[in-house]
Amino acid sequence: MAWWQNLNQLESAFKSCRRCGLRGGCSQVVVSRGTPGPVVLVGEAPGADEDAQGFPFVGRAGQLLDRMLKEAGFDPARLYITNAVKCRPPGNRKPAPEEMVACRPYLMAQFAVLQPEIVVTMGATAIQAVLGRTIPVGRASTRFYHARHREREFLVAPCYHPSAILRDPRKYPDAVARWVDIRKRVEAAGLIL
Ligand code: URA
DSSP states (O other), X not given: OOHHHHHHHHHHXXXXXXXXXXXXXXXXXXXXXXXXXXXEEEESOOOHHHHHHSSSSOSHHHHHHHHHHHHTTOOGGGSEEEESSOSOOGGGOOOOHHHHHHHHHHHHHHHHHXXXXXXXEESHHHHHHHHSSOOOHHHHTTOOEEEEETTEEEEEEEEOOHHXXXXXXXXXXXXXXXXHHHHHHHHHTTOOO
């Protein structure tokens, strides 16, 4: 079966998930936007706009994300964008540890199909979901990490969550500089997007 058929099947399987209580309180499971490929962006969880429209990062944080990506030379439509947790937590609270655990197999299944070369984590929840440990974002967002999934190594590039920049716009220039750095890594890996 072609990898994209696998991905389609996988994404439809997500839609009937009842592994935690979040699905009961949200409108729909929000899986991804963009293009499946070697560069995967992971956020925290859908907010109200994402829950209503069915795609990740389509609200204010998403608009800011797209602006930063474009400024750094990326076409957002050519990246694969998803979240650590696929259902909106009530009132946009942080996902609880048991919700993260319940949803992690889906993120790992996405990685298994996509076989990413570079995974960008946006915010602390995404770092926890991808690396399996907590690292303060301020420190992590100047570094690159190596992670492994099913014997395949990939690079992890933590950065600030766009909501953190909405809360503190002084972070904007550093945040864009980080995306420029990530863009250079993407190019150096021969993944010109
Ligand atoms: N914040 C996230 O982490 N993900 C979204 O999809 C939207 C806002």
